[in-house]
Amino acid sequence: MPHDIHFVLGGARSGKSRTAENLAFDRFKAMTSDDAQLLYIATAQAFDDEMQARIDLHQQRRGDAWKLIEAPIDLANTVKLYNSPQIVMMIDCLSVWVTNLLIGDHNIKAETEKLCHNLENSQATIYCVASETGLGIVPDNALSRQFRDESGLLNQHVAALADHVYFVTAGLISKLKP
Template sequence: MPHDIHFVLGGARSGKSRIAENLAFDSFKTMASDDAQLLYIATAQAFDDEMQARIDLHQQRRGDAWKLVEAPIDLADNIKLYDNPHTVMLIDCLSVWVTNLLIGDQDIKAESEKLCHGLDNSQATIFCVASETGLGIVPDNALSRQFRDESGLLNQHVAALADHVYFVTAGLVSKLKP
């Protein structure tokens, strides 16, 4: 069975996570299988109270239909673990994942290739969320420029292999692909 990859990207507070959640939930509702599952693969880690509040808001908004899988680093392994045609996965978000790789001194290129291979070979329906980081000014420090570059390259790779790409601005969706 061919994969069905959806890529939802936009700026900070654009509404991209809410849009992706709604798209994933709608896709899940159309599955006729009794063993269908709806997964939320979270990459965020609560390093402070403000981030915990954001995580709590996302969890409240999603409700009980979702199974939570925390994958701040091992994203490709979790895609493989839950890969089957009766699964809808929402990965939120790739930009936070890149940050985790950066601060964890991981090989971002190798991990990104592993992720893209996992996405491209999956039988699941997968929704990926990411921030568009290339629309702003050039960052003033090397770490921020590295994040922007790595995130932008990953976004290009995911968009190329995705079946559907959406751009969210101010809660409004523009479909870029197909």
């Protein structure tokens, strides 16, 4: 069975996660198999109260149909582990994952290649969420510029292999691909 990858991009608080959640949930509801699973692959880690509040908001909004899998670093292997046509998974978010790799001094290029390989070879229906970070000002420090660049390169790779790409602005959805 060929892969079915949906990529949802947008700025901060654009509605991209809610859009991906709705798309994934609708796909899950349309599945006829009793073995179907709806997975939320979370990359965020609560290092402070503000991030915990964001995580709590997402959890409240999703409801009980979702099974939570936390993958702040080992995202590629998590995608590979849940390689089944009975799975609908949402990865939220690739930009946070890049941040985790960056601050953990991981090999971002190698992890990106592994993730893209596992996405492309998965039989699951996958919804990836990422921030579009290249539309603002040029950051004033090297670490922020590295994040922007690594995130932009990952977004290009995922968009190239995705079957569907959406851009969300102010809660409005624009379909970019196909």
